[in-house]
Amino acid sequence: MSVTVERRGAVCIVTLDRPEVRNAVDHHHAQALTDAFTAFDQSDASVAILYGAGGNFCAGADLKAVSRGDIKIAQPGEDGPAGMGPTRMLLSKPVIAAVDGFAVAGGLELAIWADLRVVDPGATFGVFCRRWGVPLIDGGTIRLPRLIGHSHALDLILTGRPVGADEAFRMGLANRISEPGRVLDAAVELAEQLAAFPQTCMRQDRLSSYEQENLDLDAAFGSEWQHGMTSMVDTVTGATKFASGSGRHGNFTEH
Numbered sequence: 001m002s003v004t005v006e007r008r009g010a011v012c013i014v015t016l017d018r019p020e021v022r023n024a025v026d027h028h029h030a031q032a033l034t035d036a037f038t039a040f041d042q043s044d045a046s047v048a049i050l051y052g053a054g055g056n057f058c059a060g061a062d063l064k065a066v067s068r069g070d071i072k073i074a075q076p077g078e079d080g081p082a083g084m085g086p087t088r089m090l091l092s093k094p095v096i097a098a099v100d101g102f103a104v105a106g107g108l109e110l111a112i113w114a115d116l117r118v119v120d121p122g123a124t125f126g127v128f129c130r131r132w133g134v135p136l137i138d139g140g141t142i143r144l145p146r147l148i149g150h151s152h153a154l155d156l157i158l159t160g161r162p163v164g165a166d167e168a169f170r171m172g173l174a175n176r177i178s179e180p181g182r183v184l185d186a187a188v189e190l191a192e193q194l195a196a197f198p199q200t201c202m203r204q205d206r207l208s209s210y211e212q213e214n215l216d217l218d219a220a221f222g223s224e225w226q227h228g229m230t231s232m233v234d235t236v237t238g239a240t241k242f243a244s245g246s247g248r249h250g251n252f253t254e255h
Contacts (some may be wrong), residue, residue, distance in 0.1 A: 002228060004033035005039070010195035011188055012045040019054025022102060024062035025084050027072040033085030041091045046195035048091075049187045050114055051098040059131055060084075060105025072203045075139070083171075086115045087138040090210060094194055098187035099174075104162075105129035109138035112147055112173070115206070119174040120183040122167045130160025138175055146213065165166075201231035 002017040014036045016023045025033070040048045041178075052058050061083055074080030082088045084106040095229060098113040100120035105128045111117055127136065136157070144153035152171045168174040178186035194202065204227035210219040 003029060003036055004193040005036050005186060007045065008188060009192070010044075010046040011191040012040045012043065012048045013049045013051060013188070014040070014048060015053050015185075016058060017053040019056070021062060021064070022056040022059035023052040023054070023107070024059045024064075025106060026062040026065040027081070027083075027105050029062075030081040030083060030085040034079075034081040034089070037086040037089065037091060038096070039091060041190045042087075046093060047191040048093070049098050049184070049191055050095060050110065051075075051184055051187070052101070052103075056101030056107075057097070057099040057103040057123070058084075058107030059102050060107045061112075061134065063132065063134070068219075078242075081104045084110050084113075084138040084139050089113075090207075093199075094191075094206060096187050096191055096201075098123075098183045099123045100181075100183045102128075105134065105136075106138055108156075109136060109140040109143070112141060112143040116150070116175045117168075117173065117188065118176040118178055118183055120178055121165050121180050123168070123174075123183075124162045125156070125168050125173060126162045127156050127160045127163075130157075187219055200233060204228070204231045 004015045004017055006013040014033065016025070016029065016033065018024065018029065037048065048049045072080070073083045076088060087109055094116070095114040097114035098121050099111055099117055102124050103111040104124065104126045108125050108127060112127070127140065129136070141153075141157065144156060147153075148171045152173075155161075163171075163173065165174055165177050169177055176186060176190065206225045208227040211223050215223060215225070
């Protein structure tokens with residue numbers, strides 16, 4: 001199976017390795033990606049990176065497999081992976097997409113499923129499936145508007161046009177642009193930074209930010225409070241370190 005998992009300390013790197021089809025995903029690889037991220041969520045790793053080998057992140061669904069009828073997609077609420085794998089899952093820990101080459105169609109949906117996106121200067125995003133009449137069914141019509149606003153999202157969804165790294169950064173689709181050819185290194189560096197923080201507090205704040213999208217203001221405040229109370233073990237420890245002089249003046253290297 002062309003999905004590999006590598007541990008680098010607290011960081012778990014999940015690599016989609018089908019360069020001959022620009023890392024397009026059939027149902028076998030959708031299941032493998034789902035299994036890999038389920039295992040990550042249950043492991044002691046702190047941050048995962050999703051990466052595509054061979055110069056492209058992911059070209060979306062494997063349309064040749066689809067044309068052969070070799071397709072199995074679980075509907076929402078059913079057992080089994082989504083078309084692109086883990087895109088209906090909300091993990092308890094962060095995932096970073098390391099994007100170079102093409103992240104298009106379902107590959108775009110995989111990239112925006114991640115919490116953050118680090119992109120190579122030559123990366124290209126786009127709803128390229130527009131030209132084939134293939135719909136976005138892995139969260140694209142949901143996550144794009146939430147990430148970049150409805151106007152930008154509709155520009156991508158309706159036109160299917162390519163969006164380069166600089167424009168993706170300006171619209172908030174990309175969080176970081178790496179040096180050329182160093183996107184995985186940059187993603188690992190960011191992942192290690194996140195892994196060095198107190199984990200309970202970071203994970204609870206992350207979950208609160210996702211849960212508030214479906215709540216009214218009062219309920220969102222209540223949810224935030226509950227997550228905050230769960231984090232108090234980190235808060236007391238952190239306050240003690242601050243009182244002793246650590247981490248002051250915006251220093252993020254002392255924890």
